[in-house]
Amino acid sequence: MTAPDWTHIRAFLATADTGSLSAAARQLGLTQPTLSRQVAALEEQLGVLLFERLGRALLLTEAGHELLGHAKQMGQAAEAFTLTASSQSQEIEGLVRITASDIFSVYLLPRVLKVLADRSPQLQVEIVADNGLRDLMRREADIALRHVRPEQPELVARRVQDAQANLYAAKTYVHAHGAPQTLADCSQHEFIGFGDLGRIIDFLEPLGISLTAKNFRFNSHNGLVAWDLVRQGFGISLMASEAGDNTPGVIRLLPQMTPVLFPIWLTTHRELHTSRKIRFVFDVMAEVLGHRTKNAP
Structure with a gap:
């Protein structure tokens, strides 16, 4: 038997990971019929049934389970191959992808x-x-x-900044509702949520800001949407000073409040860090973002 085509094995891995042909096709950027043909071709070549259909879901057969571990090892080897090849590039040109939160992407x-x-x-x-x-x-x-900070040993990280966060509100909100004069006053105000309200409430409580879900009439997991609600006067929010101090129409509240400090980490893959273009971008980011840091490790 000839060795299976890697694209067919990749289709098998994606289908096992997502549990459906349509989701696997989206993950790999293929059409569903194309991915389905690749899985079928692998089954025909191996002479085994890899999946059985249960309603709309696909479940691994016993043979599929036995082969999945080997396929994952092949996938990890393929990723390592790509990473090593990328690290050999010595030209400061081409594409570098940087991921950051939406707020960091706009303001940092x-x-x-x-x-x-x-x-x-x-x-x-x-x-x-x-x-x-x-x-x-x-x-x-x-x-x-x-x-x-990442926990995976394959990743390297550098702490480049200890950023500050403060309470902010739009001037229109303060004009309509007044500004809290103490941390305790905050419980009488409207706040804007940035996702998980329970985590936000638990985070603010030790700071002396006691809130409940009733304080959050508006909430969004999209940081830019939530921050724009603050800008438009819907409520108060804790925000990084890079954003809060540079948003027109928004003012910092409670100047006597000690700013909340939070670290900012740059992270890349250990092998990618040997690529000249990745190292160049990483070092420039550390240089630019680290200017505000006095004691970053």
Whole structure:
């Protein structure tokens, strides 16, 4: 028997991972009929049934389960092959993908892009604005800008800044509702949520800001949407000073309040870090974003 086609094995992996042909096709950027043919071709070549249909879902057969572990090892080897090949590039040109939250993408990264454009005109940069933790291991991005340090040993990280966050509201909100004079006053005001309200409430409580879900009439998992609600006067929010101090019509509240500090980490894959263009972008980002940091490790 000839060795199976890697594209067919990749189709098998995506289908097993997503549990449906349509989702697997979207993941791989294929049409569903094409992906279905690839899975069928692998089954025919191996002489086994890999999936059985249960309603609209696809379930692995016993043979599929036995082969899945080997297929995953092949997938990891293919990813390692791609990473190693990428790390050999010595030209400061081509595409680098940077992932950051939507707020960071708008208020932090433009300063970095200006420096990159001046120093390396041949470089292309794609900004992947995403509030989730993009998977550097699978090359969904080359560099991540986050406030969480990665735990995977294959990733390297550098703490480039201890950023500040403060309470902000639009001037129109303050004109209509007044401004809190103390942290305790905040419980009488409207707040804008940025996703998980439970986590937000639990985070603010130790700061002396006691809120309940009733304080959050408006909430969005999209950071830019939530921040625009603040800008339009719908409520108060804790926000990084890079955004809050540079948004017209928005003012900082409670100047006596001690700013909330949070770290900003740059992360990349250990092998990608040896690529000249990745290292160049990583170092420029650390340089530009690190100017505000006095004691970053």
